[in-house]
Amino acid sequence: MANDPNTGTETRGGGKTIAYILIIAAVILFILGVVDPYESGLAIHPMDQFIVEPLFGHGEVHWYTPTNATLWMALGLLCIAGLMVFGTRGRAIIPSRVQSIAELAYGFVRKMVEDVAGKDALPYFPYIFTLFLFIVFANFLGLIPTSFTVTSHIAVTAILALAVFLTVTILGFVKNGTDFLSLFWVSSAPLALRPILAVIELISYFVRPVSHSIRLAGNVMAGHAVLKVFAGFAGALGAAAVAPILGIVAIYGLEVLVAFIQAYVFTILTCVYLRDALHPHH
Template sequence: MDDYESGLSIHPMDQFIIEPFFGDGPIHWYTVTNSTVWMGLAVLAITALMVLGTRGRAVIPSRVQSVAELAYGFVRKMVEDVAGKDALPYFPYIFTLFLFILFANFLGLIPGSFTSTSHIAVTAVMAGAVFLTVTILGFIKNGAGFLSLFWVSSAPLVLRPILAVIELISYFVRPVSHSIRLAGNVMAGHAVLKVFAGFAGALGVGAVAPIIGVIAIYGLEVLVSAIQAYVFTILTCVYLKDALHPHH
């Protein structure tokens, strides 16, 4: 008896398929897909929070204004604590990354939605942009002195060339790990959630354990969505610190 006949036809990876949002057919560069629609909704949600929610600038803030101010203060303090005060000019870029990942993750938890951050194509673009930005900035700010980031002067002289090669490889692996960490965690959590939901649907009224599992995993996914936005952002701050202060 195959999976379909047994009522356990669960395809957890189907939720990550990119499809045209209007109709069917091949996908071109200009095609509006489920991924682009939900990324657009994330941008609209951010705009509503940061622009519409704070335009009154009340002395006694509303709930929306309070959330916007808390998010602003949280990321600004993170940038200042990790990368230093001279990194604050780059705060708008980092804050934008944080909000986009956070909202894309949370919108992806809505039943029937699409989680754009589950695709390596999306996270790789963000991680690649961070990598190029901090690398170019490092050379602009420090010139050839930026290469001191790869030279471990505190190590014995005989080991320094070997460590330099290791540091160089580690540096170029950064965008790979930076992107895969976010996409992998989001995809894995949603896949497990879909499996438990499939069991709950197949077992019907007797699906007490799968339903409890779905609730628990969903709560965990809410936490993971926030944590992954934080991790991506704080790693960006760490990389920015290396670009601004390669000698430290």
């Protein structure tokens, strides 16, 4: 059932071959969906899709076990390599379509870093671009029915956010020394208010990685869970399933938007934090 949004939203794509590939994929996924033992009565398990399980056999998940998370991270890696390396192999002055997309992504993030964090933040552009591409591809791969969404896990987003937090904090102290602490001392406020503001700023600074990570994981997880709940209804309602399927199509469209917007938000917040580290004065 979860494959319905696929046929609904993606067959509009440009090339005929792409359309055929998507139709074939949709048919395969539909058959998989029919065979899926999940469709027994009104047993809706919206959280099952987030279970991390070993790829081969059933056993405990050790830190080194290849899991479905590993598989979808690897697929994301492959997609990124395909877009940014294979897609630009022509090095053409007049770019091919894939090369255009790669250049578009490059220009988009580079401009964001330059505009938000300033020119002196450009050395950190590869790092920010890595984060952006990883999140965007994880989100979009997660929209393929029956896939696994790595960014729906707080473990993943927390590491991403913590990495940003630590990088930015260390960078702030390395670049500015103790001057970095002036980030918390709002010199434009009245003197009496400054200690209170300092406490608030300090709290908000340490809440950053929390909100940074939970925003991404929460958005992605909520959307996918809602899709699954609707899919469960569709499985139980028989012919009346048209209504939940329409709902799935609508929510899927929203999720496509969310997939990009959350990657964008994560990236632009990283840029904002980086700006604070490079220019701590308000």
